[in-house]
Amino acid sequence: MKLFTFLRGEAFARGIHPPEHKGTAAMPITRVPFAPRLIVPLSQNVGRPAKPIVKVGQEVVRGQPLAQADGFVSVPHHAPVSGVVEAIRLNPTSGGLWTESVIIRALPGSPQSVEWEEPVDLDQVDDAGLIAAVQRTGIVGLGGGVFPTHAKLRVPKEFPVDMLVVNGCECEPYLTSDHRIMVERAKDIMKGIAMSRRLLKNPRAIIGVEDNKPDAVEALRAALPPGGEVTVESVPTKYPQGAGEMLIKTLLNREVPPDARSYSVGAYVQNVATLAYMGALAPRGRGFIERVITVAGNAVTRPGNYLVPMGTPLRFLLDYVGAPEAGVEVIFGGPMMGQAVACLDAPITKGVSGILVFRARDLEAPPSKKSFPCIKCGKCVESCPMGLNPSTLGMLAAKRQYDTMADNYRLGACFECGTCSYVCPANIPLVQQFRVAKQVLRGKPEKAA
Amino acid sequence: MSVEIRSAPHIKADSGVVKIMRNVVWSLLPICAFYIWQYGISALASLVVVTAACLAAEEFFLRLGRQSGDLGDWSATITGILLALTLPAGFPLWMGAVAGFVAIGLGKAIFGGIGHNLFNPALVGRAFAQAAFPTAIATYTPSFMPGRFFEFIPSSLALPFMTPADTTAWAASHLDGVSSATPLARWKFEGVLASNWDLLTSLSGHLAVGPSPLLILACGAYLAWRGYLDWRIPAAVLGSAALLAAALYPLNPQHFPEPGFVLFSGGLMLGAVYMATDMVTSPVTPRGMWLYGALIGALTVIIRYSGGLPEGVMYAILIGNAATPMIERVTQPPAFGTAPTKETKA
Numbered sequence: 127m128k129l130f131t132f133l134r135g136e137a138f139a140r141g142i143h144p145p146e147h148k149g150t151a152a153m154p155i156t157r158v159p160f161a162p163r164l165i166v167p168l169s170q171n172v173g174r175p176a177k178p179i180v181k182v183g184q185e186v187v188r189g190q191p192l193a194q195a196d197g198f199v200s201v202p203h204h205a206p207v208s209g210v211v212e213a214i215r216l217n218p219t220s221g222g223l224w225t226e227s228v229i230i231r232a233l234p235g236s237p238q239s240v241e242w243e244e245p246v247d248l249d250q251v252d253d254a255g256l257i258a259a260v261q262r263t264g265i266v267g268l269g270g271g272v273f274p275t276h277a278k279l280r281v282p283k284e285f286p287v288d289m290l291v292v293n294g295c296e297c298e299p300y301l302t303s304d305h306r307i308m309v310e311r312a313k314d315i316m317k318g319i320a321m322s323r324r325l326l327k328n329p330r331a332i333i334g335v336e337d338n339k340p341d342a343v344e345a346l347r348a349a350l351p352p353g354g355e356v357t358v359e360s361v362p363t364k365y366p367q368g369a370g371e372m373l374i375k376t377l378l379n380r381e382v383p384p385d386a387r388s389y390s391v392g393a394y395v396q397n398v399a400t401l402a403y404m405g406a407l408a409p410r411g412r413g414f415i416e417r418v419i420t421v422a423g424n425a426v427t428r429p430g431n432y433l434v435p436m437g438t439p440l441r442f443l444l445d446y447v448g449a450p451e452a453g454v455e456v457i458f459g460g461p462m463m464g465q466a467v468a469c470l471d472a473p474i475t476k477g478v479s480g481i482l483v484f485r486a487r488d489l490e491a492p493p494s495k496k497s498f499p500c501i502k503c504g505k506c507v508e509s510c511p512m513g514l515n516p517s518t519l520g521m522l523a524a525k526r527q528y529d530t531m532a533d534n535y536r537l538g539a540c541f542e543c544g545t546c547s548y549v550c551p552a553n554i555p556l557v558q559q560f561r562v563a564k565q566v567l568r569g570k571p572e573k574a575a
Numbered sequence: 576m577s578v579e580i581r582s583a584p585h586i587k588a589d590s591g592v593v594k595i596m597r598n599v600v601w602s603l604l605p606i607c608a609f610y611i612w613q614y615g616i617s618a619l620a621s622l623v624v625v626t627a628a629c630l631a632a633e634e635f636f637l638r639l640g641r642q643s644g645d646l647g648d649w650s651a652t653i654t655g656i657l658l659a660l661t662l663p664a665g666f667p668l669w670m671g672a673v674a675g676f677v678a679i680g681l682g683k684a685i686f687g688g689i690g691h692n693l694f695n696p697a698l699v700g701r702a703f704a705q706a707a708f709p710t711a712i713a714t715y716t717p718s719f720m721p722g723r724f725f726e727f728i729p730s731s732l733a734l735p736f737m738t739p740a741d742t743t744a745w746a747a748s749h750l751d752g753v754s755s756a757t758p759l760a761r762w763k764f765e766g767v768l769a770s771n772w773d774l775l776t777s778l779s780g781h782l783a784v785g786p787s788p789l790l791i792l793a794c795g796a797y798l799a800w801r802g803y804l805d806w807r808i809p810a811a812v813l814g815s816a817a818l819l820a821a822a823l824y825p826l827n828p829q830h831f832p833e834p835g836f837v838l839f840s841g842g843l844m845l846g847a848v849y850m851a852t853d854m855v856t857s858p859v860t861p862r863g864m865w866l867y868g869a870l871i872g873a874l875t876v877i878i879r880y881s882g883g884l885p886e887g888v889m890y891a892i893l894i895g896n897a898a899t900p901m902i903e904r905v906t907q908p909p910a911f912g913t914a915p916t917k918e919t920k921a
Contacts, residue, residue, distance in 0.1 A: 144586060299586065371911070383912040455579035466580040486579040498592040498648070499690030504805060504859035505590075513908040517859045536910055544584030551590040552690070558582040 137362040138375040141511050142545050144299050144365055144462065146338060147422070150429050151302045155310055155418050157433045158446055160207050160232050164437035165217050165473035166192055167227040171266040172273045173199035178228060184211045185233075189242030189413050192228045201264040201274045204413025206435035207232045208240060219475070220440070220458050222468035230437070244411030253325055256408075260321070263407040264414045264476075269293060269304075269368070269397035270459055272477035275404060278396075279325045285389040290322055290331035291377060294346070294398040295361065295368035297336060298460025301480040303418040306431045307402050308335065308342035312349035315398055317405025319356055326394055331356040333398070334373050336363040365462060366543040370395035372511055384539045399479070414476060421447045423482035425454050437473045440481075444470070449483040457482040462544045498552035506546035506556060512539045516546035516556045523559035528566050537563060590802075592689075595854075596649035598803045602794040603656050603849070610786045613777065614664035614716075615723025617731045624668045626655030628675030629700075636684035650689050654678055657697040657849055660785060661842055661889070662704065663715045665728030665742055669735040670711055674704040694896045695853045698889050705889070713760075715783035716742050717753040753781040759841045759885035762832055774839035788844035795848035804852050807861060811868020812847035812875075813838055819876045831880065843875060846888035856896040863899075863906035870902075871895040 169175035176193035180186060186205040193203045209232040217227040232238075246259050260276035267273045281287055292315070296304040308315065319331050335343050337360045346358045361367060361376050371382045373395065380391040388395050403414055415436055422429040427448025434443060444451055457464040458478045474481075506516035514536055522531045531537040537560060546556040611618045633651035636642055658678050662671060678700025686692040704712050716728050729740035746755050754761060758769040773780045777787040798804035820834040837843070851857060851871050858867050871891045878887025 142588070144588070375911075381912040384910060386912070452577055453579075455581060455585065457583075457585055459583075461583070461585040463583050464585065465583065466585070467578065468580055470578060482585075484585070499688070501592055501595075501690045501854045502857070502859045503595070503854040504861070504864070507859045507908060508861065510908075512911045514910075515860065515907055518903070535907075539910065539912075542583075548584050548586065549588050549590070551588075551592050551595055553587070553591070555582070557584070561582065 137364050137367065138372040138511060139513070140509050141364040141366060141372070142509050142548060143363070144548060146363075147299045148302050148305070148338070150300075150420055150422050150431055151305050151339070153302075153306070153430045155306050155431045155433050158435070158438065158443065160238060160435055161438050161442040162232055162234075163212070163439065164206050164209075164230045164232065164435060165227045165439060166203050166206065166230065166437040167217065167219055167225045167473065167475060168193050168203065169225050170203070170272065170475040170477065171201060172271070173197075173201070173277070175226070176200060176203050178214055178226075180211050180214075180228065182211050182213055185209070186211060186230065187240055187242045188238055189415055191242075191413065192230075195261060199274055199277045201261060201266060201276075202413070203228070203264055203436075204242070204415050205230060206415040206437045208236050208238055209233045217473070218469040218471050220465065220467045220469065220472040227473070241412060245409065246411055248321065248409050256321065256325060259408045259411070260404055262411060262413075263404065265400060265403050265407065266476050267397060268399040268403065268417065268476070268479060270463070270477060270479060271397075275396075275400055279322065281326060281389050281394060285387075286392060287326045287389050287394045288329045288392040289378060289394070290319065290326060290329050291370070291374055291388075291393050291395045292319060292331060292333040292398055292401060293368060293370065293373055293395055294333050294335040294339070294342060295373060296339070297363070297365045297368035298462055298464070298480070299365075300422045300482055301420045301460050302422075303420040303431055303479055304398050305339050305342055307399050307418055308339070309345045311402045311406070312345045314402040314405040315346065316349050316351055316356070317409070318396075318401025318403070319405070320351070321404060321408065322394070322396060322401065323355075328355075329392075329394070332377050333358045334361045334367075334377050335359070336361055336367055338363040366511055366545065369511065369541060369543060371541075384536065417476070417478075419474065419478055420480040421449075421483075422480070423449075423457075423484045425449050425483040425485045434474050436476060440467065440470050440472050440474065443474065443481065444483065447483075450485075453486045455484045455486055457484070462548065463542065497554060500552055500554060503551060505549040505551065509545045509549045511543060511545060512536075512541065514540060516550075516560075520546075520554050520556045520559060523556075523563050528563045531560075531563055532567055537567075540564075593648050595803045596653060598801060599653050599798065599849075600649050600656070602798050602803075603653070603660075606660065606786045606790055606794055607656060609777075609790050610660060610664070613718040613786070614728070615720070616725070617723070617728040618664040620668055620727070620731060621662060621664060621666060621671055622656060622659045625659040625662070625671040625675040626652055628672040629655035629658065629679050632676040632679035632684070636680065636688070639684075642684060642688035648689060651679055654682070654696045654700070657845075658700045660845060661697065661701045663712065664718075665714065665716045665730040666704075667708075667711055667733035667739050668731055669733065670704060670708045673707070674700040677703040690855055692855055693899075694893055695850050695856050698850060698893055698896075701889055702893060711739055714739070714742055714755075715757050715760075716746050716755050717750060717781035717783050718777065719781050720746065720749055722749070750781060755783055757783045757841065757885065758836075759879070762836065762840070763879075763885040766829075768832055768836055769840070771835040771839055774836065784840075785842060785845060788839045791844045791848050795852075804848070805857075805864055807864040808852045808857055808868045809847040811865045812851050812872040813843070815869035815872030816843060816847075816876050817872075819873050823876070823880070837876060837879070841879070841886045842888045846875075846892055847871070850888075851892050851895060856899060858899050858903045858906065860903055860906045860908055862908070863902045866902050866906060867895050867899060870898060
């Protein structure tokens with residue numbers, strides 16, 4: 127079968143190779159100081175917002191729960207700093223929407239060395255107890271999915287999982303936070319893998335790491351548990367390798383059918399950072415109160431991989447890394463799929479894996495970036511990892527034939543990786559149009575069957 | 576205090592329509608130079624006049640409005656150069672100008688400009704010339720004529736609506752014993768085959784041909800390497816033409832030429848590399864490109880073998896263009912996740 131592996135290529139089909147810009151890859155994780163005021167939104171993830179359990183004026187210890195989960199698909203939030211609850215009020219988030227948030231004034235002069243914890247012996251609890259322990263940490267999918275991790279661990283019984291795919295690809299340009307976590311916290315990742323395997327009835331596990339991170343592969347291999355049930359695989363560097371479906375295809379040559387979840391092909395994907403925090407926090411009963419974030423981009427004076435307390439105001443962080451606050455574009459996430467920040471008064475939340483700051487003038491559209499009609503060069507068709515036809519989809523979108531897009535050209539399969547827009551020589555905003563189309567279709571009542 | 580907000584992706588590949596078109600023009604320059612070396616000032620004048628006519632037409636229709644594109648996108652320049660290369664070097668200049676205007680007007684502008692045309696504009700112009708000026712377009716002269724850099728081929732300077740001067744007698748008076756007929760016409764009407772090597776290089780024998788197929792291949796390879804041309808289409812066109820020619824050859828070796836002659840004669844190489852690959856008028860789907868190319872190659876051979884004219888590339892490509900929307904419809908890429916699962920590792 128080796129011969130056919132060679133013929134088929136080592137990675138998923140199509141995809142692109144944008145410039146990597148991973149200049150921060152060798153920079154160790156360093157801690158960011160605490161801001162005088164931290165803002166913890168009650169809704170930071172998929173699922174119901176948490177319910178506050180503290181009162182205004184109350185003193186809280188770093189790591190103490192501020193809000194508890196409201197139901198199963200919901201997570202608690204914890205105090206990122208020892209201080210006083212100053213207010214519970216509406217505060218803008220990165221998208222510009224205002225959500226209810228707990229504002230904490232940090233105690234000046236506190237060393238912030240104390241941390242609230244409620245250790246549990248995970249070997250003594252049953253699976254439900256383990257899932258509850260994970261829920262208590264408040265962890266959500268840190269790769270950007272922000273789906274509560276404990277809820278994802280409850281895989282329906284009719285789908286036996288035979289492979290835990292650990293996603294260490296970090297295929298977005300600029301981002302290196304997962305890379306540093308793999309290098310510096312491989313042991314925590316292994317603990318997270320052990321917990322996940324236990325809940326998934328002990329499938330094998332493969333950690334997929336793109337081959338531009340050989341030091342991460344080495345660090346992970348050194349930390350592997352004995353027995354060979356967990357392995358590390360170096361996969362070709364190619365965008366969007368970090369999309370779960372693509373990594374499953376590369377590692378297992380299984381294709382997740384449209385509209386299905388990865389466990390329908392027996393695979394369960396989890397991001398390395400999520401597993402590292404799960405492994406570190408769940409046994410000690412600690413809350414997820416800080417995470418590693420890559421701060422980079424050409425407007426940043428001191429780029430790096432920073433351990434940032436949740437709720438740190440964006441302005442405080444930009445000031446700390448020496449980035450201007452005007453005439454810039456600030457992006458939460460990577461440059462391919464990340465979201466532009468609409469409001470700098472927003473806090474850092476659990477789903478932020480990277481913060482990129484670019485000078486706006488570098489993003490100004492030069493004459494060569496003017497938009498043309500589609501010249502049907504086929505580059506998008508050649509690059510789309512899902513095998514869609516963005517060229518035709520784009521022409522349909524321009525005519526607002528959204529139903530045709532969904533019914534005849536599988537718009538629903540698009541996971542908005544941005545590859546089509548990236549390669550388009552005519553500068554047609556393809557994926558942007560697809561987002562609009564999907565949004566419009568979501569608003570439409572379901573068609574009668 | 577302002578922040579920019581854009582919708583992802585926030586970065587973009589270093590490419591662009593203008594860059595693609597400009598590279599195509601650059602890759603055509605060696606071909607033009609060789610063509611001018613073959614035919615002298617007549618070829619130069621033809622290239623300049625036809626291209627200028629195309630640019631003038633583009634500007635005219637842009638000024639009329641409701642058009643996308645501009646002269647700076649180089650697309651009309653490509654049309655002009657390609658159209659000139661498909662015409663005989665001594666094609667009357669005024670006819671070339673008319674053909675150029677028609678190429679842009681009927682081939683592109685009426686569809687709405689760049690990106691919207693169904694047919695390759697250069698070939699629309701040539702099809703018009705074929706219909707309007709059937710004698711002139713079939714009148715070739717030998718290449719490498721003595722004095723070609725100082726003396727026009729007499730037909731070039733024909734006045735509008737006047738019968739062009741007779742080039743056969745002119746050629747015979749300059750060079751004895753060379754034919755003014757193209758190798759394809761000589762095969763079709765006289766049963767004489769030129770050597771493959773001479774056809775490929777176009778260097779010896781004063782052949783009445785267009786630019787060297789070898790040079791066209793080299794320039795096309797450059798474009799394919801830079802990613803500005805999809806190699807599948809020329810591969811499919813040449814492959815299917817060669818296969819069909821090879822299959823037909825044993826049936827009647829006296830009548831049918833061998834595959835090498837089919838590939839290297841006439842306009843097949845220029846058509847396969849530069850015209851069939853026109854992005855706008857060819858399929859976007861990889862499987863569609865194969866099908867489209869194969870169709871063009873096969874049609875070329877069929878038209879050449881059984882048609883009344885010796886050449887068939889132009890009609891083959893125009894038919895391929897017409898079939899493109901249908902080909903795309905049946906060759907949509909396979910959906911991710913619908914292929915049967917084949918396990919390799921684990």
